[in-house]
Amino acid sequence: MAMSNIGRPTQPQAGGATSAHTSLTGARGLLQDEALIFEMGGWDKSGVDFDLPSQDASDLGDLVRTAPIGLPGLSEPEAMRHFVRLSQKNHAIDLALYPLGSCTMKHNPRLNEKMARLAGFGDLHPMSPQSTTQGALELMDRLAHWLKTLTGMPAVALSPKAGAHGELCGLLAIKAAHEAKGQAHRRTVLVPTSAHGTNPATAAFVGYDVAEIAQTADGRVDLADLEAKLSPDVAAIMVTNPNTCGLFERDIIEIARLTHAAGAYFYCDGANFNAIVGKVRPGDLGVDAMHINLHKTFSTPHGGGGPGAGPVVLSEALAPYAPTPWVVSAGEGFKLVEEAEDEAADTFGRMVAFHGQMGMFVRAYAYMLSHGTDGLRQVAEDAVLNANYIKAKLSPVMSPAFPDGPCMHEALFDDSWLEGTGVTTLDFAKAMIDEGFHPMTMYFPLVVHGAMLIEPTETESKQELDRFCNALTLLAEAAKAGDVERFTGAPYLAPLRRLDETLAARKPRLTWRPEPTTVAPAPMAAE
Numbered sequence: 001m002a003m004s005n006i007g008r009p010t011q012p013q014a015g016g017a018t019s020a021h022t023s024l025t026g027a028r029g030l031l032q033d034e035a036l037i038f039e040m041g042g043w044d045k046s047g048v049d050f051d052l053p054s055q056d057a058s059d060l061g062d063l064v065r066t067a068p069i070g071l072p073g074l075s076e077p078e079a080m081r082h083f084v085r086l087s088q089k090n091h092a093i094d095l096a097l098y099p100l101g102s103c104t105m106k107h108n109p110r111l112n113e114k115m116a117r118l119a120g121f122g123d124l125h126p127m128s129p130q131s132t133t134q135g136a137l138e139l140m141d142r143l144a145h146w147l148k149t150l151t152g153m154p155a156v157a158l159s160p161k162a163g164a165h166g167e168l169c170g171l172l173a174i175k176a177a178h179e180a181k182g183q184a185h186r187r188t189v190l191v192p193t194s195a196h197g198t199n200p201a202t203a204a205f206v207g208y209d210v211a212e213i214a215q216t217a218d219g220r221v222d223l224a225d226l227e228a229k230l231s232p233d234v235a236a237i238m239v240t241n242p243n244t245c246g247l248f249e250r251d252i253i254e255i256a257r258l259t260h261a262a263g264a265y266f267y268c269d270g271a272n273f274n275a276i277v278g279k280v281r282p283g284d285l286g287v288d289a290m291h292i293n294l295h296k297t298f299s300t301p302h303g304g305g306g307p308g309a310g311p312v313v314l315s316e317a318l319a320p321y322a323p324t325p326w327v328v329s330a331g332e333g334f335k336l337v338e339e340a341e342d343e344a345a346d347t348f349g350r351m352v353a354f355h356g357q358m359g360m361f362v363r364a365y366a367y368m369l370s371h372g373t374d375g376l377r378q379v380a381e382d383a384v385l386n387a388n389y390i391k392a393k394l395s396p397v398m399s400p401a402f403p404d405g406p407c408m409h410e411a412l413f414d415d416s417w418l419e420g421t422g423v424t425t426l427d428f429a430k431a432m433i434d435e436g437f438h439p440m441t442m443y444f445p446l447v448v449h450g451a452m453l454i455e456p457t458e459t460e461s462k463q464e465l466d467r468f469c470n471a472l473t474l475l476a477e478a479a480k481a482g483d484v485e486r487f488t489g490a491p492y493l494a495p496l497r498r499l500d501e502t503l504a505a506r507k508p509r510l511t512w513r514p515e516p517t518t519v520a521p522a523p524m525a526a527e
């Protein structure tokens with residue numbers, strides 16, 4: 001029985017150079033081994049004590065449940081401890097540097113959390129009358145203002161709920177614009193080989209054919225290849241800048257010019273906006289649509305910590321097709337434009353039931369205000385400085401994928417330095433877990449062999465960067481010195497050892513089923 005194929009160790013962990021001592025229970029120091037919630041507690045236990053309803057009060061007739069509900073029963077302290085113990089088995093940005101390249105795992109300032117919990121924001125219901133939510137609407141309007149100002153774009157759709165959702169929003173606006181111009185025959189979206197997987201996936205989801213643009217030896221879009229592929233069939237290009245090799249596309253103006261000359265739109269993947277915020281306005285580069293991950297550039301929590309938010313800025317040409325709703329200031333106050341009429345007559349529709357991730361809007365706006373203009377510019381400068389510090393510190397022991405010149409916000413290494421050691425990128429990343437660090441992004445971008453993409457973000461101090469670089473340097477030296485077992489068996493010290501991630505991803509078992517021998521009330525949770 002297991003929650004997924006990967007299971008959890010039931011034996012004290014043995015083997016490996018670093019785990020000479022094992023406990024009798026599978027616990028490690030103060031970290032107890034943890035059962036699944038279905039294996040704990042009693043089926044008839046409850047953390048709350050309600051009065052029994054009177055028998056004749058039910059209106060449900062023969063729909064009244066007769067079998068037990070099948071949820072595990074825990075007292076409040078048991079439930080609390082279960083989830084706190086689980087949380088201790090996971091990595092978090094509050095524990096250590098989280099170097100996932102492209103993901104921008106930066107500190108989530110506590111001030112933002114405090115603001116998001118103010119009753120006027122935290123207790124709102126999306127269907128509250130607009131006359132009672134004027135402050136929230138004003139905050140959305142101000143956030144929109146600053147996103148437009150920072151990007152130099154005339155319009156923004158706040159509602160998309162992630163970067164990939166923002167890509168969908170941008171491409172739907174592009175599709176609507178082409179249809180309005182009688183250009184619906186355009187079927188192709190061009191995507192560089194280094195692109196994030198969401199770019200081609202989004203284009204395909206909207207129904208476009210995807211064609212790849214080649215990359216130059218120095219990690220940038222191959223202009224000649226782009227020019228050759230720009231045809232009357234192309235609806236849009238999707239380019240990330242800075243790109244996923246951590247490099248600024250120097251020919252971005254020319255890319256935009258060629259694209260527009262071919263009658264196509266320029267979608268920019270703005271997930272890496274944190275590298276240029278306050279320094280460069282994408283609108284000035286000729287971008288027509290770009291998503292901004294509030295959960296990256298603007299520090300709102302992500303991963304397990306909170307929902308994403310991917311507002312999309314739009315050029316003059318695409319603005320009429322923006323999804324509803326949006327906020328306008330109407331005389332004395334603010335109101336939401338929700339219907340496809342008047343100023344919103346050309347909208348391509350709605351992307352979400354309500355207005356987007358309000359809690360994230362509050363956090364992102366608090367982040368902007370607490371930094372100010374000069375602070376936001378420094379965010380980009382420090383993010384780039386930190387990445388270059390890592391690139392410089394690790395270059396003596398690891399091989400940078402593009403050694404010439406500085407990088408932007410992330411440092412990219414290939415695996416040529418591991419050649420002949422018997423250690424792979426995956427092994428190296430797993431050994432980082434034993435040293436207390438989450439691995440960097442591995443094997444992405446695909447154009448770099450055995451890629452290791454490290455993004456420190458601006459929120460790390462020099463001390464933290466040194467601690468991280470020292471750990472990686474020690475590991476690199478161990479790999480080169482032939483200490484292969486340290487890597488191939490890693491992680492030794494994590495709550496779980498090396499997992500079959502492919503099996504877990506391809507055939508996830510998402511439903512708990514009792515062991516045949518387990519006595520539990522039927523029926524269990526439905527499949």
Ligand SMILES: *Cc1c(COP(=O)(O)O)cnc(C)c1O
Nearest residue numbers: 102162163164196198269271308
């Ligand atoms: C993170 C990221 C995305 C996707 O954003 P989500 O919010 O995870 O959907 C797209 N492109 C790039 C380059 C990214 O780094």
